[in-house]
Amino acid sequence: MILCFSGTGNSLYAARLIAGETGDELVSLNEIMKSGAPAVFDSERPYVIAAPTHGWRLPAAVEQLLRRAKLSGSDEMYFFMTCGSEAGNAAKYCRALCEDIGKQYMGLGYAVMPENYLAMFPTPGPDEAERIIERAEPGILAAAREIAAGRPLQDPKAGALDRFKSGPVNAAFRALFIKDGKFRALDSCIGCGKCARLCPVNDIVLKDGRPRWLGQCIHCMACIGACPAQAIEYGKASVGRPRYYIDRLYSERKH
Ligand SMILES: Cc1cc2nc3c(=O)[nH]c(=O)nc-3n(C[C@H](O)[C@H](O)[C@H](O)COP(=O)(O)O)c2cc1C
Ligand code: SF4
Ligand code: SF4
Numbered sequence: 001m002i003l004c005f006s007g008t009g010n011s012l013y014a015a016r017l018i019a020g021e022t023g024d025e026l027v028s029l030n031e032i033m034k035s036g037a038p039a040v041f042d043s044e045r046p047y048v049i050a051a052p053t054h055g056w057r058l059p060a061a062v063e064q065l066l067r068r069a070k071l072s073g074s075d076e077m078y079f080f081m082t083c084g085s086e087a088g089n090a091a092k093y094c095r096a097l098c099e100d101i102g103k104q105y106m107g108l109g110y111a112v113m114p115e116n117y118l119a120m121f122p123t124p125g126p127d128e129a130e131r132i133i134e135r136a137e138p139g140i141l142a143a144a145r146e147i148a149a150g151r152p153l154q155d156p157k158a159g160a161l162d163r164f165k166s167g168p169v170n171a172a173f174r175a176l177f178i179k180d181g182k183f184r185a186l187d188s189c190i191g192c193g194k195c196a197r198l199c200p201v202n203d204i205v206l207k208d209g210r211p212r213w214l215g216q217c218i219h220c221m222a223c224i225g226a227c228p229a230q231a232i233e234y235g236k237a238s239v240g241r242p243r244y245y246i247d248r249l250y251s252e253r254k255h
Helices: 010-022 029-035 060-068 090-101 126-149 160-176 194-198 222-226 246-254
Strands: 002-004 026-028 040-043 047-052 070-073 076-083 104-112 183-185 204-207 210-213 232-234
Touching: 002 010, 002 029, 010 026, 010 047, 010 076, 010 126, 010 246, 026 029, 029 060, 047 060, 060 090, 076 090, 076 126, 090 104, 090 160, 104 126, 126 246, 183 210, 194 204, 194 222, 222 232, 222 246
Parallel strands: 002 026, 002 047, 040 070, 047 076, 076 104
Antiparallel strands: 183 232, 204 210
């Protein structure tokens, strides 16, 4: 069973490719987070966690959900992470998570996909984003074949700098940066509510037709990436940067 969390669609894209090879059921962790439904899963096949890299590790919200989840059936757990450039030493923490929840760690695969962290880094325009996705596909499929065959995935190599980033830098990043105070809606907002519908943690409500952020944000970038009017900014960091949301990339290409 593939349990997928995805902010802007990259990890979902990878999860769908993996499911195509393994035949596994694909379950959205976004929906479970959003609905507050109990995280109860049963799978005879190994679990595969597909998620983005946030601060060189799994997003904190995904770690928390897995720690409180009931995961019956298979004892084995794989991880497949997408990232903008590197997953750091994420594998160490996925292994530790498995130990804590009583699963056998089966390794971590990762793919470099388009950067979505508008709040901090430059994001690619549509042409570059498509090229990055094309380049990522063979690696995702290769990992999927290993998973389908029941073989462990090889963890990415991690040096001292990776350990530093996934360790103390991640802790500071989670504490200091994952905040929503800098989000704002522009006058071009059309009040469609898409940002609120997509938010996996219900951090957005519409008031007088405009989004308001409630302080529970996990920085998934769905709202700012998917807004059809490009009417959300994050402080000054996002100004003038392309918005990235994979569904929009492909739907705009069709027209
Ligand atoms: C809060 C946040 C933190 C991120 N941290 C990293 C990182 O540590 N390393 C990296 O290469 N990319 C990082 N990224 C980029 C994403 O991991 C990457 O774009 C990913 O494919 C997005 O997947 P999604 O569309 O499934 O959410 C970060 C993105 C966000 C929003
Ligand atoms: S998605 Fe964009 S246009 Fe729609 S309500 Fe949110 S900010 Fe406004
Ligand atoms: S407010 Fe936006 S960035 Fe924050 S969790 Fe919700 S959709 Fe993601």
